[in-house]
Structures are given as structure tokens and as C-alpha cells.
Amino acid sequence: MDKTINLTLKIWRQNGPKEKGRFETYQVSDISTDSSFLEMMDILNEQLVNENKEPIAFDHDCREGICGMCSLFINGRPHGPDEEITTCQLHMRKFKDGETITIEPWRAAAFPIIKDLIVDRQAFDKIIASGGYVSVNTGGVPDANAIPIAKPAADEAMDAASCIGCGACVAACKNSSAMLFVSAKVSQLALLPQGKVEAKRRAKAMVATMDELGFGGCTNTGACEVECPKSISIAHISRLNREFLRSRLSE
Amino acid sequence: MSILNSKIPEGPLAQKWTNYKNHQKLVNPANKRKLDVIVVGTGLAGGAAAASLGEMGFNVKNFTIQDSPRRAHSIAAQGGINAAKNYPNDGDSVYRLFYDTIKGGDYRAREANVHRLAEVSNSIIDQCVAQGVPFAREYGGLLDNRSFGGAQVSRTFYARGQTGQQLLLGAYQALMRQVNKGSVTMHTRTELVDIVIVDGKARGIITRDLVTGELQRHFGHAVVLATGGYGNTFFLSTNAMGSNGSAAVKAFHKGAMFANPCMAQIHPTCIPVHGEFQSKLTLMSESLRNDGRIWVPAKKEDAQAIREGKLKPTDIKEEDRDYYLERRYPAFGNLVPRDVASRAAKERCDAGFGVGTGLAVYLDFKSSIERLGKDVIEARYGNLFQMYEKIVDDNPYETPMMIYPAIHYTMGGIWVDYELQTNIPGLFAAGEANFSDHGANRLGASALMQGLADGYFVLPYTIQNYLADEIRTPRMDTNAKEFVEAEKSVKDRFEKLLNIKGNRSVDSIHKELGLIMWDFVGMARNEKGLKEAIKKIEAVKKEFWTNVRIPGNKEGMNVELEKASRLADFLEIADLMARDGLNREESCGGHFREEYQTGEGEALRQDDKFAYVSCWEYRGEKEEPKLNKEELVYENVQMLQRNYK
Amino acid sequence: MSNFLTSSIGKKFIMSISGLFLMMFIVVHLGINLLLIFDDSGELFNLGANFMATNPAIRIMEPLLALGFIVHILWSLIVSFQNMKARPTGYNQSKNSSNWASRNMLVLGCLIFVFLVMHIYNFFYIIKFEYQNLLEVDIDGEIMHDSYSLVAGLFKTSVTYCILYVVGAILLGLHLGHGFWSSFQTIGFANKLWLKRLQVIGQIYAIVVTVGFAIIPLYFLIKF
Ligand SMILES: Cc1cc2nc3c(=O)[nH]c(=O)nc-3n(C[C@H](O)[C@H](O)[C@H](O)COP(=O)(O)OP(=O)(O)OC[C@H]3O[C@@H](n4cnc5c(N)ncnc54)[C@H](O)[C@@H]3O)c2cc1C
């Protein structure tokens, strides 16, 4: 159980958005294989602080795979070498003693680097702001059970709604496309009667914003689905395409 | 005591909220645009409040330390949200939800607040469904409910194991709609670092931009704090890494009362601590207790053998297992409230029956799997089992889970009256940040309910009662001396922190504080320990202020500086928690004083002496805080000894 | 409508529609070409080729087909260029979790384009513009060009061309293996169930096309 490993870390460091970045190499030793990847990063940072150096900045918060904040590109894969998990759920038992681990930030024109491994993902908020909601105000809504919703539709909507907005789909896609993220929201709301009303308008507005913000287009490579920690299906992308085409063809 | 007027409306309990709404002052639409409201926090409470106030036409400024409002800590809530809908027709009602919450809180909450909470609970579900929250449904297409945390009715609505996420995304989407319309301005990666008081009223805040390091001044006719709980005082907790108590401490320093700081909830089902490097504790949803049975070996030598790796849990025969909750509490069994279950686990481990590192008990699904089949268990808890396996590398379908209690929620917080206003006019507090509705112990699935109740249905009303008198107050120039002074003091504080240039990292000091808290202000407290804790906290505080090392400077992003600033505030809270715990010479809910227990080891309240809310008042750095009391008047419910046997 | 065509999905829509159109053409093209190997006298193929060359409907389709190719190629360039802009700095290390063909549709497309030029030069160009050099045959009293000999002759005499044509067929197969389901996905025809089905159908389609086209040169090479 209590195995420990030594590692070489090749990490992207960049002081600020406009500065030039570079890779730096660090050594960490006696890392318990029971620790999480981010705990390993904590240990490295503690080491750096003790050497009076600036620790490595990386995003994280809940550390249980739900907030979508953690976002490291580890050994060539967003969220690293394990399936259906976020960076914070990755554990060191997935690595071998003596291994070199390369850690990079998400790379996309729409996600500029803020510092080291932290990128700015506000583009996602802007996309949601442009239409990713049901237009109801607080109060004055019908009883929750007034509209029955078929269980399969509700379940599929929930599948789509599990998206944590981490951006791994964009990071994994060779086109830096945000289609999986956008489709998850469009699909969730299109599947529910409450959201259906505005489905076309929503698809149109969200796609327009997505395009404006500099994400690439979808070429159906499917990398997003493989790397998505919540296994959001690209079938949702087809639904988004459908809603979008419907909206545009009905004009 | 005029400073502590709880402003509970007149009339019978069930009519109070209606009466209040019927008579409160409102702001007319044309004036709303002229009023600025600052909402700090974008969790369930803050997000819902900001969205609702924006919809009403107020000019809202919303702040969060995360990079997106969607990432507030509320996102992590798993189990569900309560409401008195009575859809399953099992006898639930507003009164019953009210009563259960009061009783669950061990009779230390305000009746009127809790009743209002139960009243608006149903509207929350309606609202969320209208927003497109995909709650679990039955085949007939109607909403599904489950029973949670030992309630005798099924009143918990849920969205798989991600209820908090779905509710927060609903609020977030409503909020982003307002951002799009321009009624809410969003400030992400921005931290409140001080509150500005002008002529006795809250008029604004000072913030630090976490990306540029810049300090900014913001004016508001009112300020709402919805900044969550302070569980991270313990370093290890189920809270997100960024959860902090800083806003509460800023309010405290400006004169707001801090209520019941010692009341912290320890959740019984978390993955146990397994190493020094550990950064946080992961909650395993309470719903697991519906089908899992908790046990430890009945023989000490078996427990010892397991700890040494000589025996496996599956080697222990049925008759050699001690299902201690079922043994002690036959009526509720594994479903007793959190405080009771946590203490029972500690009792067994302290007695030498713990497994794993010695601080763990088993949560076993074997009999449920035999009874219901693996498929059913997988459908119910698949994601939790997967999460457990990823962390611990053990398969809970085959070997029992190991769990241990961990700090989870803080019932205490900023004191507010019925209107959610603190004793500083214009300063409001909502969600986990305030103290109001859970008394000494919060029931499962009630925090989400309270956060959304405050944000959607309470604050948008009550804040108008205050703002109606502010329509003639023009927007203030933030160059006013109060703002300038506040900003200067913040700047000085950051410089002071950076200039300590000591030898210890922030985390190493925080871990030290956490251990003290866990040992002396944790699950079981006593006079001697609490006195010692106060001294030890003082020493850590000194160590911090003389020996912390923060690399980098105040310009640009500096994560260590953020953490240091928050730790400085946790140190204040730690002190308050210990003091409050020492003062409260009784056991109630999450606060267990070893001196006050029944012969069977159950919590023993002292209603004649402590049926009050402890409200701590700041009196300067050198002075000890002063205790004020808000007496709790129970007109409808009789205070009883809780009994789960 | 104009900003529909410039939107990311709109551009992909054009790729998809032109692709679907080209895929239909491929089926017809393959069907007629397979006549080459079912009748060694060449009569059937010549009849087919003659029908295609003289039927007015097909004459109208010809420019449309050319347009289909041009649109598909041009838009692919536009789409690829814009997608490249979306990631100005690449990764130092990157493991790809998508399949190779899906990521390299442009490369495949370019190679197929090269093949296409050669193919057009080999056959279409000669039949169309240098027909005076072709032999003529008389089938049931109708005089027509002996396209069969042209094709059969090339494959019987040149191993190199045979290999090039087999390679071309494989490239096309790879392109279609992704292109088929992808075009349905883009027009919104897929859902959880159909996504998997379309992928399977696409693979079958790609294999049939590859084998179908590859078998022709191989047939001549091996048989004669
Ligand atoms: C693992 C877990 C599971 C839970 N499960 C359940 C459950 O099933 N049912 C239930 O009812 N409850 C549950 N709870 C409790 C519940 O989730 C929380 O009590 C509730 O979400 C708190 O919401 P909030 O809006 O008050 O604060 P939070 O969601 O914590 O939001 C705080 C906000 O304030 C911001 N903020 C904080 N400090 C500052 C500052 N200084 N400056 C600017 N912004 C600041 C943050 O950025 C954030 O936006 C759970 C809690 C945990 C930890």
C-alpha cells in the first residue's frame, strides 16, 4: 500500500498573460502512490516555498471532480492518464517510479494563459450568458409536477447536464472546438419541455457567441468525448447541429 | 439590548412570513435602477440572490473568488434538497418539515426563521424545475423523492449524486441571463478584503483582483455576504480548498456579531485521513447509510489484526461484528442524525476498535447487495463507489468501505435578524455564511434548501424593506475618505504579510492549526482542552504573524498571499470557536461537551442556561471579544431531549 | 442566411452536404466500374459507359459533380484554416485520443485530390477530349468508344498504376470511414442510438468502396 515513487516534472511556467513561457524541470521524491496528483503538486509547491521560490500556480477548488476548476494537461492528455476523471481525482498510482511527467496548461486561442498552468475560461461563461438558460424569473412558475417529463428524456438531460465546464473538450480537440460543452447545455435544455420553448433561439445565440470567441469548428474527431471527465456523448453535438439548422432554416 | 433585535414579526407562527410580506416596504421599479446592491458570493445563496435582485431591476454587482460563478462550493453538494411537497403522500407538511428541522437542530434555532424556511421550500422546487434542473423522475414522469438523513418521510429531491451541481447551475444560468441583460455585473477571481462602513451603514467593499493584485473600491446601497462556511478552519474538511471565512471576519471586525461559532457539523461518512500530504477530505454521501451498515470488529484483537494487515474485513464472521449504531439506536439504526453517528464512530475508535489507521469504521454493502442485487446498488450509488475506488483503490462492491467523520458544515456564522440583516444596517448575510436556521445541527439536504430560500425567496423581499429608505441616497463617490482609509488598511495588511519573510509556508501553519482544532475543538470538547486550545491558537497566531513566508509580491497573481490572508482570518475564527465552545457548558447538536452527557453518552442540553444564541462582538485586537445573547423563545415547540433509540 | 453559411456549423453543413452528394456519386461510379470485372468481353462496361456519356440527365449532373468537388475542397480549406487559428500555440507533448483518419481528413483529402487528378487524366480526360484516339466497338448495332480496352489496357500493362489505384482506393476508404457518419452527425441526424449505427454503416460503406475499387486493377493484374 504505502509505496513511494520519485519523479521528474517538466512544467510550463509563465509569469503573466503577455510574458513568454518556458518549461522548467523539477524533482520530487518519496511521493506516496496513495496521494492525488494535486497533492503531489502541493508537495512540490511546499518544496518551492521552502527554497524561497514562487510556487506553481494551478487552478483547483473542490478536489472531488465536480467544480471543473482543475485543468492540467498531463503527459499529452487533458486530466492525465486515467479515464472518466478530472485532474484532482487522478492518483499517483497511475505513474511509475522514475517517470518524467510533462504538465502543460490548456491550449486554445479562446483560453489565454493567466499564469503558469492557469488559463482564463471566461469564454464559457459568455457562451452561457448568450442563451444557456430558460428565460424565467424568480417566482410565478407552475407547480413542479405540473408537466410530467418522460424518464428517458429526463435521464438524458441529466447526462448532458453533468458537464462541469472544465474545458478538457476544448483542450483535447485539435481544433480547440467548444462544441461538446455548448451541445451539452443546448441538448439538456432542448430535451426538457421547460427549455424546448426557446431551443432554436438558444442554439443560434450560443453558436454565434462560440464562433465569435475564437473556438474552432467541430470536425467530429471525437477526442472530446474520450477525454471528457463526465463522458458527455457527442450525440449531443448532433442534437445541437439539428437545433441550429432548424433555427437557421426556419428563418 | 437594542443591537440584537431579531425583528420577528407579530402573529401566529404560520402567519408571520405572510404578515411580514404584506406590510413590508417595497421599492418602486423606477427607483430600483438607482440602487446598487453588492452581492458577495455566487453559491446557491449569492447566485440566487444576485439573479433575483437583477431580475427585479436592481443594479447588482456580484463577486466570486473562483474563475466562474458556476464553481462556487455549492456545486459539490451531493445528496439532495428538502421540500415539504408531500408528493409521496407519506404525511409530510410544512409543519413537519419545520418541526424536524427545529428538533434536528437540537432546539437552538429561531422558530420563526425555520418556519419560513419550510414554507418557501416548495417554491424552490417549482423554481428549479422551471429553470430546467433535471431532477430525478419516476417512470410516470413525475418527480422522485428519497428519504435522507433519518427523516421519517421522503421529502428529498435529487439529481443523481449531483444535486448541488444542478441547483447551482440553475441559479448560475439565471444569473448569467442577468449578466447578459446588464443588470448584474460579474467580478470573477475577485476577493472581498474589507467592508466599508459610512455613518454606521454598510456602503461598499474593497476587493482584490486575484489576477492583477489590484485593490478596488465598490459602492453599494446594501451589501450581501453569501460567502459560505468556515469549515476550513480545520484545514482538512469536506469543503472546497477555497472556502473561507474571511468575509465573516471582516464583518466581525466592523462590528457585526458572530453567532454560535462553535457549532460545526462533523459528517460521519467521509473517506478517512490516510497521510500527512492529504489536502482535503472527501465526503461519501449520507445516502449511503440508507443501504450500508456500519460496523467495527466486536473483539479488540480482531481490530488490531486488521490494522496490522493480518486480517481482512471479510474474514470477520457475522457474530464477531459490532453493528454499533443498530445496537445503540434500534429505532433509527444506521440512519441516526449526523452528530450522533459521528460521535458513535469516534467512541468506538477511541475505545480501540477502529480499523485502517485506527481512525476508521466500516460501511458495508454486503447484505444490501445480497438482498437487492448488485445492479440496484450500482444504480443508486455507482458514481460514489467509483469515486471511492479512484481514491482508495479498493472495490466497495467486494470489501466494505472505510469511513470516518470529518468537518463538513458550519451552523454558526454572521448573526442576522429575521430580515437576514446583520446588526450593521445595510449589511446582510445569506446561506451558510449566516447562522440562522440550523441551530446546533443541520439536517441532511437542508443547506441547499436554506441557501436557495435565502437567495430566491427571502432576501429579495427583506432587502427592499431596507432599500426603500435609501432611495434618496445618491451613489457615493468611492474617493470618499471611508473608502480610501479602508483601502489603505488593506494595503498595509498585505504589505505586513509580505514583509514577515519568515520560514514557514502558509499550509504548514494551517495544518498545525487544523490539528489543534480537531483535537480540542472537534467532535468531543471539554473545559480543559478548550482552554488549552485558546492558548495554542494564540501561539500559532503568533507563529503565523512572525514566521510565515510568502514568496512573490502583491502585484499579479499570488496564490500564497491569498492563502495567507485567509489563514489570518481562520486564526480569528478558531479563537472564537474555542471561546464559544468553552462558554457553552452544555452539549447540543454538533457541540459535544464531555462534561455534559447522559449516562448513555448522549448529548445533554442545559435549556435553562443556554437556550440562547451566542453573539460575539469584536472589541479590538488587544481585547477579548464580548458575548451578547439572543434568547431563544419557543412558543410553538416544546424543547425535548432528542431521542433516536 | 448569409451568416448561416459563415457560422462554424454552417460551413460544416456545406462540407456535409457536398460530401453526401459525392458519396452518392461514388456508389454509382463503383457500380458501373464493377461491370469491368463481370464481363471479360467488355460489352457490359462499354454499354454502361456509353449510357453515362450520352444520357442527358447525366450530362447535367456532370457540372454539378464538378461543383460538388470544388465546394467540398474549397470549404475544407476554409474550415481547416480557421480551425488552425483556434490553437496558436500547440502542446509540447500530445497523445491523441481520436482516430487517425478523423484528425487527418485534410491530408487524406489532398492525397485523394492528387489521385483524382491522375485518374481524370488517365480516363475521363481521354474519353472526353481525346476520344479520337480510342478504339470503337459495335454493340448491338450501336457504335461506341471502347472504354473497356482503355481501362483494361492500363491495368494489364502497368503494375505501378495498379498499385497507385489500390492506394487511391484505400485513401478513399479511410476518408469515407470518417466522412460517412460525420456527414450525418453534422446535419443533425445522429442520436445516442444512431450514432453507433451510423459509424458501423460508415465502416461497412468504406470497406465496400475500398474493396470494390481496389479489386478492379487487381483483377486485371492477376487475371491477365
Ligand atoms: C461535499 C459536500 C456535500 C454537501 N451536500 C449537501 C447536500 O446534499 N444537501 C445539502 O443541503 N447541503 C449539502 N452540503 C452543504 C451545502 O453544499 C453548503 O452549505 C451550501 O452549498 C453553501 O452555499 P452558499 O451559497 O452559502 O456558499 P458557497 O456555495 O460556499 O459559496 C460561497 C461563495 O462565496 C464566494 N466567496 C467566498 N469568500 C469570498 C470572498 N472573500 N470574496 C469574494 N467572494 C467570496 C465564493 O467564491 C463562492 O462563490 C454539502 C457540502 C459539502 C461540502
Ligand code: SF4
Ligand atoms: S463537455 Fe466534458 S470536457 Fe467539456 S467542459 Fe463539459 S465536462 Fe469538461
Ligand code: FES
Ligand atoms: S478541483 Fe474541482 S473538479 Fe477538480
